[in-house]
Amino acid sequence: MSHIDIRRTHGRPLKEAKAAIERVAEHLAEKFDVEYGWEGNTLAFTRGGVDGHIAVSSKExxxxxxxxxxxxxxxxxxEREIHQYLDREFG
Known part of the structure; x- marks a missing residue:
């Protein structure tokens, strides 16, 4: 099993950061056919062959x-695709 672990700092308020991650999740869902949902400040996503989370804080x-x-x-x-989406949303 392979593991992806990406951390990205940001300077947005938490609400804006979560909205940006929602857009990232929409792109990932469209591209990779994943299902996702929020659990507090963590977005969980899954599909056959992948299980992951995107934790959002006010800094990271x-x-x-x-x-x-x-x-x-x-x-x-x-990983490149995830980095591209994060670059678009967080610069």
Whole structure:
């Protein structure tokens, strides 16, 4: 199993950061067919072969995911895609 662990600091208020992560989740859901939902300040997402969370605080976004065997083979492109979405939303 492959693991993704990405941390990104930001200077947005928590409400704005959560809205930005909601947009990131919408992109990921469209691109990778994941289901997601909020649990407090953590967005959980899942689909066959992936289980992850995006924790949002007033200072940081922390993306973690466990990738199954098949998706683990394309871990690099998945990480790049996540970084691109975070770059768009948090600059």
């Amino acid at each position: 976004v922390h993306v973690t995911a466990q990738l199954g065997f098949l998706l683990g083979a394309i871990k690099g492109p998945i």
